[in-house]
Amino acid sequence: MKIGELAKTTAIPAETIRYYEKIGLLPEPDRDNSGYRSYRNAHLDRLLFIKRCRNLDMAQDEIRELIRLAEQPEADCSEVDALLARHLNHVRERLKELASLEETLEQLQEACTDGRTVRECGILGGLSTELETPESEDRHNHVPGTHGPGQN
Structure with a gap:
């Protein structure tokens, strides 16, 4: 075809x-x-x-590894299981980070009240404050599928 x-x-x-x-x-x-x-x-x-x-949001390297493993049908599947376990751990970490993100967005939204001007906007003020404060913890890349194998 x-x-x-x-x-x-x-x-x-x-x-x-x-x-x-x-x-x-x-x-x-x-x-x-x-x-x-x-x-x-x-x-x-x-x-x-x-x-x-x-x-399933697997990265190219994870897919490449699964393909390599699939080409060995008689081999032990523990490597496949380990790869999936690493990926599952990464997904769980992302879920925690997304829950934290949701909480932050809710807090920002609560900062907005009716009848204010853009200059007085609590959301924009909160975002400006956050942008000026560098984050202390290391953040992972959250573009779907960009994580590598073994990264949590």
Whole structure:
């Protein structure tokens, strides 16, 4: 199948499919006589696997490791379990941080009262105060899927 059909079947943009090929998550397909990529069912299966992993917010390196482990079907699955445990710990840490974020946003919202001007806005005042105060604790990157394996 051609890349457009693969993209439609998986609901993954063709550009993303090419990117996965470029970074080695998806093997390069054969080319037909006119030079177009020709994908097989194995590409479809791999792409769906990647999509499921991304839906679980797994990073590219985690997916790459799972693919490597999946290619050894007779091996002990303890490495797969350990990878998932690390990822689960990371998700739990993020949930704690998101709960803290929710609390901070609620406090900011409570600082707003009706009938004030923007100059008197408690929310903007609170944000300005927060921005001037550097955070003492190290924050992780919270763009989905950007954490590496083993990071909590």
